[in-house]
Each structure stands twice: as structure tokens, then as C-alpha cells.
Amino acid sequence: MAQHRGHDAFHARANALRPPFALSLLRSAWPLFACLALAIVLQLVIRPMMPVFAAKMLLDIGTSIILAVSLTMVNGFTGQFSIGHAAFMAVGAYVGATIVYYGSFRLFGNANMHGGLLSGMIDSRNPLPLFSWADLLFLCSLLAGGLAAAACGYVVGLPSLRLKGDYLAIVTLGFGEIVRVLIQSQTTEVLSNPQTIAATPMYMWPKYSGGALGFSGLPFYSSLFWVWVFAGLTLLVAARLKYSSTGRAFLAIREDEVAAEAMGVPTTKYKVRAFVIAAFFAGIAGVLFAHTVGVQLNPGELGFLKSFDILIMVVLGGLGSISGAALAATILTILPELLRQPPTIWPWGLIAGVVLAAALTPFSEKRWKPAVTIAVILIAWEVMRWTARTLGVDLAGYRMVIYAIALVLMMILRPEGLLGIREIWELRPVRAGGRGKGARR
């Protein structure tokens, strides 16, 4: 094939530079183990010490990070504009939920949470085993949800990613609506009688998923462990992609599709690749979302508004920045909750503000900018609280308005997003008296 013509010298050099097998294995595997260990510590050690609402917050942040970082691979890396990410989430959620719900009935005779210590957010049963077969069921449903979403991503992406421009946006939007309407139009029945379920053939299970009323009675398997294992995995995959030949090919497509193609990047194939990987993680996030405490899986919740929520995180973080997307996902998940009952931030806020401003100063060309920005945020926050108190207004009712204003301001003041295309670890301090980049000459 033409593929391997004349690259013998390169291949020989690449072989010479190959790290030894053991070292390579260690480098490949350690982040997985680190991520697993962190998630276990988070679930078993840190969660019991946290207030319940904080743990729930941390759970939601993890899910948001999976969604935002996976969408970054499409919208950020390859520059394609997908606005149907929640649809892949919905596909994953319903596939996963069906497996877990009806699978539980087959295996345990009811749909309660049967997981061990690593599953769930409430330690209700006693004593809990570290591991139970139900955990395996949940893991399988996570992977099945991811794979189903990835398959949908392939089917949607293959025809639409051949086209340039806004077509993908329209197709993904349409796909999202199709998925939502398809689920909503199903029967509202959810089987809950073990005998009926035993009598129903497996292929009929997806039909009884609650339709427009939502899939009720799902066990709450999602835990800090599951969410953060997969958040870690998503971050790892995104980072390994970005710093690889494949990832650079993705970025090249975003930068200039014609030039990328001319330099030997098969653009359609690579766009589909990014799209399928992103859909896989969205599917997993969907399964996690469906089994979260306090969530009632409902097709209405996974419509295009949810897609836009994810899109906002990606744009706000900076298109193409993994750490930016993760940061924005964290902030935008906390902010609406924080605005319910805006706490005073003077004592801690002042300390945090000063530390943050000092940390950011070396990276800013205008040295006063971080300090001023943080000061303005702190003052605006206090003014907001004071006004609400004086007027006797309950801010919780207006929180989405405030949230929207914050987004608009952000886009006006920093249109490239928090980090642009860069990552946190790529920021280089600006040397005094000159631009960091230009000063090198």
C-alpha cells in the first residue's frame, strides 16, 4: 500500500527510540491505577467526612466534567459544532437503566441497590461488602450505555461529518429531538412485578421505560467512585489524544480542514473518530446521571437545553482546552447551587482572592488585571447580596437570571474562554517588560 512507502528510515528510528517494554507498560498504566485509587479514597474516606450536599455536588461535578471534556473532543479539538451531546447521554442513560433495572429484577428479584461499598451515596445497608455482583452489573450497564451511544455517534456522524460548516449542528440538533420524542412516545408503563418481568422477553424491556413520565424506580448506583473513575478516564483519554499524532490531526482539522487534508489527514475518518469517542463518554455520563440520587430519568431533561448547558461549559472553558472545560464544568455546576443561598464570602473570599490574584499575576501581561478582576467579582457578589437583603428579594428565584448575566459578561470580557486553546499546565509566565512569546527572538 501507499501508506508504508519509503518510511523505512523513520520506522527504524522509531523502533530505536521505543522505550523498554516494562517502562512503557508502567507509563501507560500508572494513571489508570492512580485514578482508581483516588476514586476509591474519595468514596471510602473523603465522602463520609463530607456533608451530604457537598458529596452530591462533587458527584454532579464529576458527571459534568465527563460531559464537557468529551464534548471538547468534538467541538474543541476537531472544531465541529455538535449541539446534540445530551442525546448521546439519553441513549446511554436508557440503555444502562434498562439493563440495571430489569437485570436487577432477574438477578435479585427487585430493583433495590445491591451494590457494595463502592456504589451508591448512602450507606443504608449493613454490613456492606466491598464488592458485590451488582457492581459488575452496573459496570456492564455503563459500558453498554457507552457503546450504544458510540454506535449512534457512528451512525449520525458518518454521513453528517462528510459535510462542512453548520450541517453537523443541524443534524445533531435533529438527532437530539428524535431521541427525545422517540423515548417520550413509548408507553408510560414501568414493569415492577417480578412475575410479569420474568414473563416478558428481554427484547421487550426497552419498551417499558416510562416514556414521557420518566423511568421511575431506578436504583441509585452512582457514587463518587464510579463518577470519578470515569471522569478520570475521560480526562486521561482527552489528554492522551491531545498530545498525540491523532490529537494533532484533530486540531489541524479545526484549524484548517483543507490544509489538514492536504497534509495527509483523512479528515472525515478523524472527525468520525472524535465524534464516536465523545459519544461513548456521553453515554457513560448518561448512565451515571440516570442512577444518581435525586434524579428521575426523564426524556424532557435530556433535550437540547441540556446539550446547550454542556456546550456552554466547553465554550466558557475555551474551545480545545481540556482543563478549561473541566474548570468551567466545575464552576457552572457549583454556581447555580451557590446562588440559591449566596453565602457571604468576605472572610474566605478575601483570602482566596488575594492568593488567586497573586498566583495569576505572573501569567498576565497586564499585572493588575487578575487582582482587579477578582476584586470586581468579590464586590459584585457582596453588592448582589446586600441589594437582595435590602429589597427583601429571595435570590433563589433569580439565580438563573444572575447565572445568565454572568455568562454574558464572561463572553463579552473573555470571548476565547477561560483558557483559550491552552491547558493550565501549558501557561507560561510572562516576563516583566515584554511579551512572553515575542521576547524569545
Add this chain to the structure above:
Amino acid sequence: MSDSPAANPRPVLDVERISIAFGGLKAVTDFTLQLPRGRLHGLIGPNGAGKTTVFNLLTGVYRPTSGAISLEGESLLGMRPSQRAAAGLARTFQNIRLFPDLTVLDNVRVACHLRTRHTLAGTLWRSSLAAGEELAIIERSRELLDILGLLHRERDDARNLPYGDQRRLEIARALATDPKVLLLDEPAAGMNPQEKIELRTMIRSIRDKFSLTILLIEHDMGVVMGLCERITVLDHGVTITEGTPEEVQKNPKVIEAYLGEPVALDAVAGGGGA
């Protein structure tokens, strides 16, 4: 045709009577070109003559309505631009098309990607093969940047390079695909006289160093006449003539195409891009 005499070795790039029409406009008609290995060939013609269209036909951006293109005997018709790049056809662009937000090094590294053998799974797992190839890519890219004198700017964003450096970076990037035939679309555009002289030396040296066959479009007659061994002249999509620089300069049809009426040829040679 394939029954060419033994004295004329098989051309690296063989273009047989390709034509393309956009609606009723015949942009290129029966363009024929045979490039033997190592040839430095010029493609000139007035504005709108169809030179860049020929490049787009060769690289697969457009599909010719008739004709055949083959690279070392392998037909390129029906291949996507990326497959043609993999087959050994690289190009630069008239209006620079770098990846502006990527660093200089990454611009070149992108083009190295088609040498790699590791799979997507290898990428995600960071297999030993993937790691070795990534290191080899860095090494190769820096080598190319060094040859084109851009190594000191490897960490800058491509957008921040001065114009002449951007042109050279495009050449470095094209070289990274390990081409057999390199198509240069107005490499001297926007360069000052000093840079043009350096460019001529540089193009010759990369041709020898990488045993390339080069086809270049250029408006600057000084560069074309001083550099190319043979020249094809296009006007309104039709090949007027093909020959050595001296032959082309003397050809009255060429002078007519550029100036509209027969005048002294010094006007063409000295007058630049007309």
C-alpha cells in the same frame, strides 16, 4: 503514453490531458505534463490562467472531468487529497494555510502523522510503539525546521511568524509528509529581494537533499527563470507552450498572453508579475 522510448525514463508525475469545467467555464483544458525525477518545473501564466486550478486537480481538491494523473505509475484519480499526500504528493498554498493556533513544531508534526503505524488503541494506551513514533516524529520535525532555519521559533504559534517564515514553514510542513513530488504555489509571494535569492538556493538544496521533483507556480520571473529547468505557460486554461526558460522567453505567444501585444521580451523578464 506508456510506450515512451527508453531514452526518456518513466516520469514520476504523469499528467495526461486533464480538463475541468465549472459550469460553462473551461478552467483547464487538456493539461499535459510529464515530470522526470529531479525536475524543477515552472508553471506560469497571467492571473486567472488556471495555475492554481491545476494544483487543485493534481492534489485532488477538484476532480477532473477527463484525463489521467499518475504518480510513479499509480493512478491518483479517485483518491482523496489525504490519500494523494500519502502516495507522495505534497503542496503549499498560495494564500498561506498554516494551522495558526498550533506551534511551529506542531504544524510540522501534523504532517508527520501519516508515517505512523500505531493504532488509535495504541494512542490511548500510549503503547511503546506509539511512544517511539512520537519521539521519532519530534526528531524528524526538528530536523526539518533546522533545515529551513525555523528551529529557534519552534515553540511560537504559527500565527506569530513573519510572512517569509510562514512560507518557509509551509514548505517544512509539506516536506514532513515525505513527498516524491512537491507542488509550490507562489513560494516567493510577498518576499523581499534578499529573501527571494535565499529562496532560490533553498528550493534547489531541498530538491537535491530530498531527491524531490518540484513543480512551482510563480509570478516572479526572476525566480522562475533562474530556478526552473523547464517551464509550462498557461493562458485561459490552455497550455501555450512548454520549454526551457530561454525558449519560453522568446515565444511570441507568451509575450502576447502577458502583455496583449508583441513587444520586446525584456519587459517580460524584468517586469515581474505583470
